[in-house]
Amino acid sequence: MSRFGDVQDFVQQANRVSRFPELAALMESVSRSLGFDFFALVHNVDFAGKDILELQNYPSSWHDLVKERKYFADDPVLVACQHTGVGFRWSDVPRMITLNGRQKDILEGARTAGIGGGFTVPVHIPGEYAGSSSFGVRNGRDFKDTALPAAQYVGCFAFEAARRLLRLQALSDGKAVPAPPQLTPRQLDCVLLAAQGNSDWHAAQRLGISDQTVHQHIEDAKRRYGVATRMQLVVRALFNGHITFSDIVH
Amino acid sequence: MVAVVTADNRAKYAEQLGQMHRDRKKVFVDRFKWDLAVSGGEYEIDQFDTDTAVYLLELEPRTRGHLSSVRLLPTTGPHILGTLFPELCDGQVPVGEDVWELTRYCTTPDQPRSVTSPAGDRVGIALVEFALLFGIARYTYVTHMRLLSLLISQGWETEPLGLPKEINGQTLCALTLKISPATLQLFRRRYGYRYPVLELEPRAAAA
Numbered sequence: 439m440s441r442f443g444d445v446q447d448f449v450q451q452a453n454r455v456s457r458f459p460e461l462a463a464l465m466e467s468v469s470r471s472l473g474f475d476f477f478a479l480v481h482n483v484d485f486a487g488k489d490i491l492e493l494q495n496y497p498s499s500w501h502d503l504v505k506e507r508k509y510f511a512d513d514p515v516l517v518a519c520q521h522t523g524v525g526f527r528w529s530d531v532p533r534m535i536t537l538n539g540r541q542k543d544i545l546e547g548a549r550t551a552g553i554g555g556g557f558t559v560p561v562h563i564p565g566e567y568a569g570s571s572s573f574g575v576r577n578g579r580d581f582k583d584t585a586l587p588a589a590q591y592v593g594c595f596a597f598e599a600a601r602r603l604l605r606l607q608a609l610s611d612g613k614a615v616p617a618p619p620q621l622t623p624r625q626l627d628c629v630l631l632a633a634q635g636n637s638d639w640h641a642a643q644r645l646g647i648s649d650q651t652v653h654q655h656i657e658d659a660k661r662r663y664g665v666a667t668r669m670q671l672v673v674r675a676l677f678n679g680h681i682t683f684s685d686i687v688h
Numbered sequence: 689m690v691a692v693v694t695a696d697n698r699a700k701y702a703e704q705l706g707q708m709h710r711d712r713k714k715v716f717v718d719r720f721k722w723d724l725a726v727s728g729g730e731y732e733i734d735q736f737d738t739d740t741a742v743y744l745l746e747l748e749p750r751t752r753g754h755l756s757s758v759r760l761l762p763t764t765g766p767h768i769l770g771t772l773f774p775e776l777c778d779g780q781v782p783v784g785e786d787v788w789e790l791t792r793y794c795t796t797p798d799q800p801r802s803v804t805s806p807a808g809d810r811v812g813i814a815l816v817e818f819a820l821l822f823g824i825a826r827y828t829y830v831t832h833m834r835l836l837s838l839l840i841s842q843g844w845e846t847e848p849l850g851l852p853k854e855i856n857g858q859t860l861c862a863l864t865l866k867i868s869p870a871t872l873q874l875f876r877r878r879y880g881y882r883y884p885v886l887e888l889e890p891r892a893a894a895a
Contacts, residue, residue: 442778524859598840
């Protein structure tokens with residue numbers, strides 16, 4: 439079957455799965471047909487929770503090491519996701535970010551656990567935790583560049599299937615749709631302008647409201663996140679995907 | 689509200705269309721660095737901005753200024769996928785009376801987020817309403833791979849048409865978005881709209 443045929447089959451099946459184990463089985467099989475040994479669909483955050491996505495089939499020795507050493511928040515592959523919107527080979531990561539000593543240890547640890555290399559598709563959805571879909575191979579194996587366009591598609595559609603299952607799970611638990619604290623559009627404007635370095639006065643000019651009102655929006659946003667300072671507020675808004683690095687740089 | 693602008697009522701929206709072409713230049717040329725022709729130094733206009741194009745323009749309720757927009761082209765004539773990127777399709781380029789192409793989705797960069805955000809909700813609903821009213825079964829869409837996750841997260845029933853390809857340094861892919869009444873229901877519920885967002889004029893039906 440052609441690679442594109444694989445993708446079409448996968449998309450149809452992924453749209454129909456109703457439980458995480460089904461999605462895991464589907465991912466195992468599509469990963470193999472694309473020439474990979476492992477897959478991981480995760481939210482790129484360093485805490486666990488019912489609303490946090492973590493579906494993967496990495497070797498258990500690697501999984502244990504990640505948990506024990508808390509290798510998650512600064513996993514260089516996940517950090518590199520913040521620098522691109524398209525899939526990348528793990529071997530490109532040292533060119534995307536400057537690795538610190540711990541991050542070199544993480545890459546070495548993965549090799550020791552038997553994961554030789556891989557390809558990761560970042561998923562950025564505003565207002566949600568950053569996520570990613572990854573495909574890995576065992577030590578000593580490589581994967582072909584020709585598999586990557588299909589892997590891009592599979593990564594995107596697989597993550598969407600996982601998002602849908604998380605929502606279903608939340609509904610059946612009687613919980614609201616899982617999401618980070620939400621900001622009102624006006625709070626979002628004020629946080630974004632603050633992140634861009636504007637004073638309350640400048641933000642007020644831009645938005646055509648009083649600086650007292652800007653101040654109040656920022657205070658309300660801080661309360662929603664349960665943080666004390668503007669710096670924490672901006673960091674949380676970035677982390678949760680309410681604002682992005684490109685918003686601030688532009 | 690979202691205006692339906694066709695060859696028949698274009699004159700009435702001349703100012704907003706001008707803003708749209710300026711915003712398209714700011715977004716696609718200045719920000720995304722796409723290699724597109726710019727006319728008069730400030731307008732992004734291409735060979736598909738002709739009388740057959742239909743624009744859905746989201747206008748600011750008070751000033752009637754351009755907030756966001758999308759261009760629709762019938763696939764029975766020249767369009768981006770069929771004319772420029774047929775290689776993005778694994779098989780035949782889907783064409784027909786009930787297949788339209790959506791392109792140049794653009795939100796003005798000049799407005800604060802609270803005015804234009806959540807990006808695309810009203811234009812998204814307008815696209816579905818337009819399709820249901822004018823007998824469109826699906827849209828085709830050429831987009832950047834980096835935008836795919838966002839697109840499918842909005843709830844469109846999306847199917848890829850072929851593997852993504854790197855063209856001029858950008859990874860592009862072609863998709864179809866299938867339209868059904870369920871799509872409209874989903875979008876209205878998600879974004880909290882109970883009423884149509886399309887602003888129709890009798891003559892706009894000439895599309």
